[in-house]
Amino acid sequence: MDLDPKPVTITFTGRAARTAPMTWGQRSIYASIRWLGDDAWYFNLTRVVEAPPGTREDQACAALAALLARHEGLRSSFHETDDDWVQRVRAEGATTVHVTSADPSDAPEVAHALAARLAQHTFRHDDELPVRFGLVVAGPRSGQGDDEHAGTQVTHVVVAVSHLAADGWAADLLKRDVERLLDGSAEAPPQWQPVDQARHELAGPGAARGDAALAYWSRTLEAIPHAPFPPAEADGKPDRFVKLGISSRALAVAATVVAGRCGVSTGTVLLTASVVVLGRLIGQDRVALELIASNRLDERSRGLVAPLAENALFVVDLAGADDFRTAARRTFAAGLSAYRHAQYDPQARDRLVAQARERHGGGTGLGSFFNDMRIGRDWAVDVDAYGSLDAVRALTAQTTTSFVGSWDRQDATWFVSVDDADGTCGLYLMADTELVPRHRVEELLREMESVVVEAVAG
Incomplete structure (x- = not known):
């Protein structure tokens, strides 16, 4: 144009x-x-x-x-x-x-x-x-x-x-x-x-909050599974990192139904699905992610034009979680703890991560992310119009896939993000194709959709 x-x-x-x-x-x-x-x-x-x-x-x-x-x-x-x-x-x-x-x-x-x-x-x-x-x-x-x-x-x-x-x-x-x-x-x-x-972060309550968050990171780094993926090299092949997305009415409806049944948010439902699928992929019950925390916790922060988002260290163990409700509740509790400790000096955090990497022979288990970009928005869906699992399953036929982009370099190996548009769930996965073959990226997105849709059955 x-x-x-x-x-x-x-x-x-x-x-x-x-x-x-x-x-x-x-x-x-x-x-x-x-x-x-x-x-x-x-x-x-x-x-x-x-x-x-x-x-x-x-x-x-x-x-x-x-x-x-x-x-x-x-x-x-x-x-x-x-x-x-x-x-x-x-x-x-x-x-x-x-x-x-x-x-x-x-x-x-x-x-x-x-x-x-x-x-x-x-x-x-x-x-x-x-x-x-x-x-x-x-x-x-x-x-x-x-x-x-x-x-x-x-x-x-x-x-x-x-x-x-x-x-x-x-x-x-x-x-x-x-x-x-x-x-x-x-x-x-x-x-x-x-x-x-x-200036608030340099002294007083702001600095104290940062110190508490760093103490949480120090403890939690010792509890995460180490190196589920090999570390990504900085200089990969062209278009090594690929991002695909699905637009799914079925996922918006199913997440809304399941959230109400489990007593959690739709964001927690989608985070749970991401954890379940990633755990299957790496063959581990305990999964670590870095969640993108908005850190808009009071009136003055909610009105501030600046980047406040930081990474929240999330670890959940789904061993023995035989149903989605149990998995979602564990995910909610782990997410709450992570989000409470997401305001800190990132350079001090980097030093903690480097120390953990040295202790564990180069691996930290970090590099996988989840970001719900809806910022409190939810889907306006009439769940009563889909009163059965079969009705929700039928909606998956309308799900579409899109190619978002590719890059030579990224600082993540696995990045799930969520957005919304016109009553549909936009679910995206950016992955390192050295570790997750390109054809698997769409399959994994569809698997996350399926996890939530099948949870409608209870």
Whole structure:
């Protein structure tokens, strides 16, 4: 698609410039960004906002300038000094908005294409804002002047943000803020900003919570099965890491039914299915995963635009769990403990992992992940419409498979993720094909679906 966006400059002014160490959440994702190098665009997030009818280009640009003023993390640069990794907040500055035109009927497709284009390059975090903006306007737009097209009607606002400035939760906050800034319903800016979070983590209750989490990691690392997969080499063959997904109405319905019956969340049901299938694959009852914990535990963290997510160390033993209800309850208890201990200095955690690896001859049993990206959302499914196991089984005929992507390098051997769309469950598996042959990736996804569907029988 030939977008040919035109640049428009906007300026922003926020509170005073500030400097602080990176937060734990920033450090966690920054380590992965450094490791991937030029391929770190993989982590970028996008959000597309449909503008209210009648939104002018100058109004949309003003909303984006206000967004930068509201959230210090969006106007920060990130640096490696001799002493530490730091964030530096800019008090004021300017950035470019990329404006492209489209016929109204094509505008949604163009907006998503523009989002993908803005996200396809790795951010230069030491001298570039960690966010890029785009607008889709109705009808033709020519010329380069910033003022010439101030009255042009905007159909969509596009945000592409570095994972160093936002995780999935924070990206949703940005989308909400853009919507409210456009319609005039925005509340006062949040007072708690990434610099405040960083200082909270350095001392007092924040530091104490981190110490407790590290103590949990130290204990639990000794309890996990070691090296279920051989360690992945950094330089694999081209397209070695493959990600496939299934879109399954059956899984959404079955997970909802089983969750209600077992007294757990649908996320726990899907985590249990992942554990069961991974355990079968590696031939072990005890399974270790790193869960992606959102760490949005109170009002101020729930309003913070920054990456707070970290890995939660999860270990469950399903020996003797002869039915899904038992497995789900064990998974719930283990997950609760893991999520309680998911806020810590990731560099200190890395030192603990390195020590465990040395004690155990190079293996730690880590490298497998689970991430429920729905962030509290659930499927709106009418479970009463599927009153029997056969009815749910019949839905599996509608399940579709998609190829998501492939990469030469990843820092995981097994990564299950969950998303939702229109009453279906999006279940994804990224796997190292040196360890899990490509044809098995789809089979394993279907096996997870089957585990949950068959659990409907009780």
